[in-house]
Amino acid sequence: MYTNVLKPWLVVLLLVVGVSTPGYSDNPFKMGQVTAEDLKMISYAPDTSASAVVLHDLGESSFSFTKGTQLQFKRIIRIKILKKNGLDEADFVIPYYVQKDGRREEVRNIKGVTYNMESGKQVKIELDDKAIFDEKRDANWRLKKLTMPGVKVGSVIELSYTITSDFIKLLREWEFQHNIPVKWSEYRVGMVPFFDYKQITYGVHPYHIKDAKIEHKTAAYSYTDDVGYAKVDKNGSISMAVVQYQWVMKDVPAFTAEPYLSSASDYISKIEFELSKVQYNDDQPPRYVSGDWESFTKELLKEEEFGGQLTNTAYLKKTVEGLVAGKTDSLEKVKAVMEYVKSNMRWNGKNSIYTDNLRKAFDNRLGSASEVNLLLTALLREAGVAAHPMLVSTREHGRPVMNSPMISKFNYVISYVSVGGKNYSLDATEQDLPFGMLPMRCLNGKGWVFQAPAGKWVPLTGSEKNAQLVSGNLKIQPTGEVTGALTEKYLGVPALQARSSIRNKGKETYIKEFANAGPDWVRKDVKIHNLENLQETLKTEYQLNRTGEGEPASLLYVSPMLTHALDENPFKLATRQFPIDFATPVDETYTFTYQLPEGYDLEEMPKPATVTLPGNAAKFTYVAQMINGQLQVVSKLNINKTLFEASEYGNLREFYNRMVAKHAEKIVLKKKS
Structure with a gap:
């Protein structure tokens, strides 16, 4: 911090900034001036x-x-x-x-x-x-x-x-x-x-x-x-x-x-x-004082509570030797170090850019985001890998100011690694993060890499595909009962969110809660695949059942989206002043195939629909059709543009209105006379 002391030889410097306007009271507001009207106020x-x-x-x-x-x-x-x-x-x-x-x-x-x-x-x-x-x-x-x-x-x-x-x-x-x-x-x-x-x-x-x-x-x-x-x-x-x-x-x-x-x-x-x-x-x-990113980078690398923590890391040497023993490929070394930090260090939930004592955090196996990821950077450097700390502003903290250095605009540290001509942004705070993927909180514009000589801005985007794919084969009974087998697959951010939920609740508790699918619906025989294999698709398989009536009905009404319908528009306000930020692209595909009950005709089914926003920023398609005597329903949502301006809100809100309306439509089956 700059703390120069004023000297007596200072001369008068005049600033011309315009003309004052009336109303600048010398004493506008004081403690103790609470009125009876203030206390009687009820709304x-x-x-x-x-x-x-x-x-x-x-x-x-x-x-x-x-x-x-x-x-x-x-x-x-x-x-x-x-x-x-x-x-x-x-x-x-x-x-x-x-x-x-x-x-x-x-x-x-x-x-x-x-x-x-x-x-x-x-x-x-x-x-x-x-x-x-x-x-x-x-x-x-x-x-x-x-x-x-x-x-x-x-x-x-x-x-x-x-x-x-x-x-x-x-x-x-x-x-x-x-x-x-x-x-x-x-x-x-x-x-x-x-x-x-x-x-x-x-x-x-x-x-x-x-x-x-x-x-x-x-x-x-x-x-x-x-x-x-x-x-x-x-x-x-x-x-x-x-x-x-x-x-x-x-x-x-x-x-x-x-x-x-x-x-x-x-x-x-x-x-x-x-x-x-x-x-x-x-x-x-x-x-x-500001405006010079090169000086900003050099000063922070010398700062004892930031870059200074990376200068004396001999205490990590034995740990690194064990991690990279027998490994000649640099990327394999990086992955081994990353897995070690994720498994052995626990994030205390605090976001920070400074640390008092990195060795203490290492010994305690507990630290802030800064300590976990500076430790990751230090270990990688001990392993001979080009690793640099990167300052990030989390989504909750706000976007960093890019035109001049402001340390207050950052609140988080990750590690930026260069291996084999490729660059990776790494965060070891979460056990369920696949290699090379950043948590949602970090997907916020760009981060500043402390890399000689002057540092640089790097986009905070993940290379992984983000998708949720749900498919099912189901049978409709004359009583209105629906039974079938469903498979849900998660990739990227949806997989991270699902894995984190399972880990936080515990697998047994998660499955117990997952089994309760809402009124009239029950999930049974739930199986979860690739929970620990983070680089693979997370997959959930289960049997789905909806209760029916005691006797066959003359008319059957079935919601073809089952438990996956979007039943309300997240954008409820008529107007909006702020941008809409999805952070990552959205890819959701639902495919359900229905075996219809014997003795019933298809009286009514949803009509096909396609809704597209300008520039293909978002697209929703919905198709219901008979194929080989079975009814197939496909709903697909793609949000290709992650940031929408407030001026685009009206179109986006109507886009979701149409999707909600389409998901609410039912299949109507009529019993043959």
Whole structure:
């Protein structure tokens, strides 16, 4: 982190950024201004379904120079609890940064108050300092956690705190939108002329106020200078032009996660900052902090908690010798090492890019994604294989910013391996991952490979085929009973998901739950093949039975898709603001062959249908036909394009509507007179 100290010879630098607009109040919002109307409020008119609402949220960031250069962030938030399921809004988490050398951000002045109306009077319950807890999230981030006291439906809660930081790269971002509606959200930043920050905005909601004005200020400074062998404290003041930014959004609706949305963080309305340049005066050349991927790569490879973990790996030598003994083919060595890590290391479920101690993780056989996959990289290097760490942002974390390096935009590490002219992206966190396949969470744009001299972006796509193939031979009885043998085959992501489900539940429990196929349906004699052989197709075979009536019926109605019909459209909203991300192509094929009961005629069957989206982005075909005296039904779905823009949502929604309607159609058999 860049932590240069301000010197007294700094000159005034003026920034011209436009004209200020009216309405920038010096004191817009304070703790303790809860009104009777706030407490009596029973619903939020713009969204009566809201479980809670943010009444006011104010954040302010500024710079001070009395202890070197520091950032100060203050926040005050007021929330109204409207329903029981809004009580979780009383839980707060305040992240703050810590370096290994002991320097850390300080979280101070945490004050919380719960307001309730009791017997017509306002009652206040203050947050006890003993109810604030510290928790370690990873090597560099800690969390202050607290729950507001005495919260119930009808409460208004307020929280304020201050974070003081020596790390000027960490200018706080601001989220204007939350999972509950926001009545007023405001962020103010006083930018000093020595630092340039890029502003990155997200979301679709407009600003109610977007203002910038110049204020000429005098600021005190204090620093320690080296004079010979002595250290001398120096103090003074400087004048500067501070740009006071103000961003406000009001009446922001709750952010609602929609199906096939990779990450809320990519679309929620917010503003982020990236330090791009530091220049204390015109006589000094500017220091460019971001935008240089080569420097970013070199610095992180030297970072003790990242690349430094790969420099002293002699403790792995014996393990590697045993793994590659007798193997001359490099790919076989890679597979042996990969299998060893998957079998011997357990992922603790935490995503991280740093590690305190890779050897400790190895000895404990337990670690974060970073530790598991840095260990994989280290073992491969000991085996003589060209392996490099790759930074990834998981789908939940959001897409990385590709135009300039931002370490905060990554949260995961995998290993990038080059063998025999081919490249493989490897992740050893999951036991059920076939070689060369990435888990769904990693399929998120591109990853950054730390490969000399400058690193590179590599697409995060799997080479495996993703498919689900279901076939069955069935017999319809005059009573309406349906019996038959079915086979389900899974490849790629569907196979990984099925294997993980079986492993998590246990094979016996999984089969027991699988046997219950829903009302009237039972699966029997379930057999699972290739559960451990990850490179082969996962296959499930079983007998399917649907109960019938006590006597033959004059009309029989059969759902030809059995238990595999798509019975509802995942896209329920009439309109959508965000892209639709399937992550991987979809290939689903169902083929069912029916032996019809004697003495019955085929009265009605579904008509053939084909629905195709522009550019063959998706295609659905459905055919029901008589072949050699038997009825064959084939349903096939292909999603060939993994990312659809919001403008394509209407077509995609209608595409699924037609598929749902077609799957709902029945076969009608009539008894001969």
